[in-house]
Amino acid sequence: MAVKTILEEMNESVARAFVAAGYPEAQASVQLSNRPDLCEYQCNGAMAVAKKAGKRPLEVAEAVAAELKKESLFSEVGAVPPGFINLRVSPDALATAVRALREQPQCGAVRDENRKIVVDYGGANVAKPLHVGHLRSAIIGEALKRMGAFFGNEMIGDVHLGDWGLQMGLIIEELRRRKPELPYFDESHTGDYPEEAPFTISELEEIYPTASKRSKEDEAFAEAAHLATVKLQSGDPGFTALWKHILRISKADLKKNYDALAVSFELWKGESDAQPFIPALLEDLEKRGIARSSEGALVVDIAEPGDKKELPPCIVRKSDGAALYATSDLATLIDREATLSPDCYIYIADKRQELHYTQFFRVARKAGIVPPEHELIYIGFGTMNGKDGKPFKTREGGVMRLETLIREIREAVSTRIAENPEISPEEAEKTSKTVALAALKYADLSNQASKDYVFDLERFASFEGNTGPYILYTAVRIKSILKKYANQGGAAITAADLRPAESESEKALFLDLARYPEVLRAAWKELAPHRICQYLYELSNHFNSFYHAVRILQEPDEEKKRAYLALIQTAEIVITYCLGVLGMEVPERM
Structure with missing residues (x-):
């Protein structure tokens, strides 16, 4: 049975406080504060309640705050103008919550979904090498596939090759x-x-x-x-x-x-697999009056009331009789519905293809190819640009092959890895591959998918700043500390060793760990891998602040030392889970 997260406990506590203060209709929710200098969490529900009750928001907030002060969950509660309720969590309650999550599978990120989801994220053409233009689709698609599987869904990735025409x-x-x-x-x-x-x-x-x-x-x-x-x-x-x-x-x-790239597909189908379905599809669209003739071509009108811009009809057969991408994609849907019947489809492609997906989805709905309960989702990604702001090219001005890009980023990190005298040449080569892949993937995923970004090899391969190598180095540093303790004869660290935080840097780490299940759930719900990257960077920064503030292994009090170790071990477990759902691994050493 899943345990409640600290946010769920706070929401329940706040709901009780509103009722106790005489406001049973309150729809109040607690949110992470964007002003951590003032409070850790915040509730602004008093504003809406006050409007209905005909009272001042601050009056409502003060009444609710008075009830919340009776709860052991909070170390500090305050009502501030115009009617916010500021909250700080009790270190005892926080330690209890993190301990409970730590004892759960996947640290409390519950596998409670059971949908079948097809992710279309390949799109490579046969007889052509993969180039940097294929990178974003592969990396984003793989991350989403892993995120969905993490929560218990059956994820089916299809490369959907361009192998016809x-x-x-x-x-x-x-x-x-x-x-x-x-x-x-x-x-x-x-x-x-x-x-x-x-x-x-x-x-x-x-x-x-x-x-x-x-x-x-x-x-x-x-x-x-x-x-x-x-x-x-x-x-x-x-x-x-x-x-x-x-x-x-x-x-x-x-x-x-x-x-x-550590990218894999469950299906290696292509456009050729859809061809047998096209004749019957076109005949059906024509017979049912969904498609009409226009200057010799066969088209489907897709405009709907409320459209903010004019949308042209979708051409499903050219005047010379040839089918188009939309035709092939519709036929592929017929095939997928017949053989897989998934609950959801996620298509990942360049955002410049938005019109194609709008047309294709609307025809699929209009023709009843996909039932209403089956979701159709399109994620359009931005361009990976060079420092000149234009699509990334080789020094000679051509499109860079993907294997060349991977080789260059491996070379960029290998020099740094080779500086460690404890790592053999064989291990250094393996580690360089792991770190380079994290540098490449994190650089892409840390940006919102729809945004363009500048590819800066030097910055992405750096072990400092918001980069993949920095996140990996944080996890490796924790592994090293835990290994040293074990080599000194220390007994195995468990969740039971966790103790309430005694300093601000320690508490900041606890707060990050407490919200881990919600971060992953929200990122999956929004199909936004960059949310996990944001969280990883904050968590890594808070660990490093704690690491520099506290002499963990030099702590003379054994119980306190083990509490520190249990806290950073939990951080390492969470970082590893987060990196795993994004398609990255943590090496043993760097």
Whole structure:
């Protein structure tokens, strides 16, 4: 059974106080104070109550405060103009609350949800290397998937590959130009095709941009590529065999790169999987009058009363008969509803695609593809920019490959890790990977998803400031202190060792730990990983303030020393949980 958090206890206490003061209709809630110099928590419910009761807010606040002073939960209660109730928590009550949370699974962050949620956060194209433009979707999506699972949901991540369309025809036609003797282009070929692909991933990644460039300069080649696309989509056996080679080699390379980011997917489906559903979808939309003809194209009107701006119809079939992204996404929904029937869908993509998702969601609702009780959520993310404020590029001005970015950030942290003489070269390499990944992920997740941010390699790799390495270093420092105590023969530290705070720095740490379950719950409810990052930074700062104010292992009073150790151990556990839901790990040493 879940224990109450300190905030839940305060809310109950305040509700009782309003009733005792003669205001049973009060809708009062306690909030964390934004003025910690004045109080720790605050309640402004007296204002609304006073208006209904025809009294001065301060009069109501003073009456409620008088009742709250009778509660052992608070060490200080005050009513201040115009009608705020300022609260400080009793150190005894705080220690009891943190001790109770510490004894709960996941430190009181209860796994009490049971929804099935699909997270669409890949979107990579086959035959193309991952680049920095794929970073935010992967990192944010993985964090949200882990956050949902943390609370007990079945989370299904789908990479949703771009594996269909003209890019396939371009690759096939460029390959035919280079190697016309291959059996895939022989109309008279019978029997099986070779098991080995006629190209490596490196060759494949060079073929596509070459073909794309050639199609812009050579009209005949562009037409041939278009015909090759049609032929593939019509089921030509040779082209289908080639396509499967492209898919297999691309997926293996993509998986390697996603693994380097500690990002994984439960489903490796692509646009090609949706194609069988498109003909029936278009026929149904037309038959039911949901779609209409417009200049030869098939469109669905999506404008609704109350729209603040004009929204154009969603094109589901072009005048030349071709389907579009919206068509493919709708067909994918049909597939997902039939095979998964999830309670919720979360799509993560560049915020510049907002119109696409508005159109696609509205058509899905209008056509009844998704029932009303199944949520459709779109999270649009901002751009990762260089110091010049423009989308991040290489020094040469090209789009940086993701593996290059990861390598550069590893190099940036490895020098610092190598300074520790206790770490072997093998451990240093492993630790550098862990720290670099935290630097990269934290740099992204600490920003609100919708905001653009500047990628500053030097700052993100720093062990000081609001960075991933700083958070990891805090957890590693705690591990080191606990290890030293154990090596000195100290008995195992448990929650029972926690004692009420005796100093402001100690209490600040207690207050952070007490609100941990609510922080994680709110971050998940808002789909806002940056909230967890904010909390991690505050918690790390408060630990370091406490660490510098108190000589933990030099404390002569053994009971007090163990209380200190229990407090920082709880902080380390909470930091590890928070980093885990964001897709980061804590190394043993740094």
